[in-house]
Amino acid sequence: MKKKLLLAIPLCLCPLTAAYSSESGGTTPKVALAVHGGAGNASAEDLPKERETRIRAKLAEALEAGYEILTSGGSAVDAVERTIRLLEDSPLFNAGKGAVFTAAGTNELDASIMDGAKMEAGAVAGVTTIKNPIAAARAVMERTEHVLLAGPAANDFAADAGLETVDSSYFFTERRWQALQERIEREKTEESTKSSRASPRSSGAPEPSTHFGTVGAVALDSMGRIAAGTSTGGMTYKRHGRVGDSPIIGAGTYANGECGVSATGHGEYFIRHAVAFDICARMRYLGLSLLEAATSVVNGTLMEVGGDGGVIAIDTDGNTALVFNTRNMARAWIDSNGEPRTAIFRQ
Ligand code: ASP
Secondary structure, eight states: OOOOOOOOOOOOOTTTTTOOOOOOOOOSOOOEEEEEEEEEEGGGGGSHHHHHHHHHHHHHHHHHHHHHHHHTTHHHHHHHHHHHHHHHTEEEEESSOOOOBBTTOOEEEEEEETTTTTTTEEEEEEEESSHHHHHHHHHHHHHOOOOOEEEHHHHHHHHHTTTOOOOOGGGOHHHHHHHHHHHHHHHHHHHHOOTTOGGGGTTTTTOOOOOOOOEEEEOTTTSSSSEEEEEEETTBBBBBTTSSTTTBTTTTTTEOOEEEEEEEEEHHHHHHHOOOOOHHHHHHHHOOOOOHHIIIHHHHIHHHHHHOOEEEETTOEEEEEEEEEEEEEEEEEEETTTTEEEEEEEO
């Protein structure tokens, strides 16, 4: 087993960086867990207090469930899957139950998971009948020689693998349906005004979500292994068949022996800039700290091109970085005292 050292945290650049080391007489393994529930541009005034409370409570519940696995010696992969499943089952998030609708009025879900210790990964894209896409992503990783299965064949694979399947109507929620109707109305209005100054988004490209949604988790287990996972319904009004960054290894999810990342935001930008991989690569090749690497990508590369979103990331020292360039990113993590914390807006 990799020898664990209790290292002093180098210069803390941001209050959102934390490290946890459980000390029970001597050097004991560190575990860490970070979870997100999506990034968006809604301000604190746009979010009813009661809804904020429910989102934070669900994130805390998922964090606790994953953390329990880690503290009882379980694997990072188990913790990530468990955490994300709980969020997929909640209509509060844009993943599993509660996924957003495509322009065609369907729900098409994407998910991925990566085991950094083994450099193994699995993903599903555009699935419509798998209750927990993250479980299917894991099954692709563990039971096939492939990384990504898409569409109806991925639905079939999950059913054959004995995973729980549902009628696609399971994913319907009134709130997401209304969001689609509002978007359709807006598109119609913009088209009828035929504005000569129309933005690229008014021509049908998906716009960044202003609500929370996509979910993700990154875990460090007591063996020093890092895993990361992400699950989403994508973006409201996305084109039928569109696949975002969440199931793309290196874009929305990545983990290796030193670093793990789960992203949320306008997926096309995260794919073009290989965001999750780039963060880990900057640590490895430039010798940046986790926080420096995450910040330079999210507030540097992505912001320069207008890529809205954020990431959660963990390294093998148990540092966590939660960085976003949007107004909010719903998130939960374990702080340096082992205290669970949740937040949505900037602190
Ligand atoms: N990244 C997701 C996608 O583009 C959406 C999100 O994170 O809100 O599909």
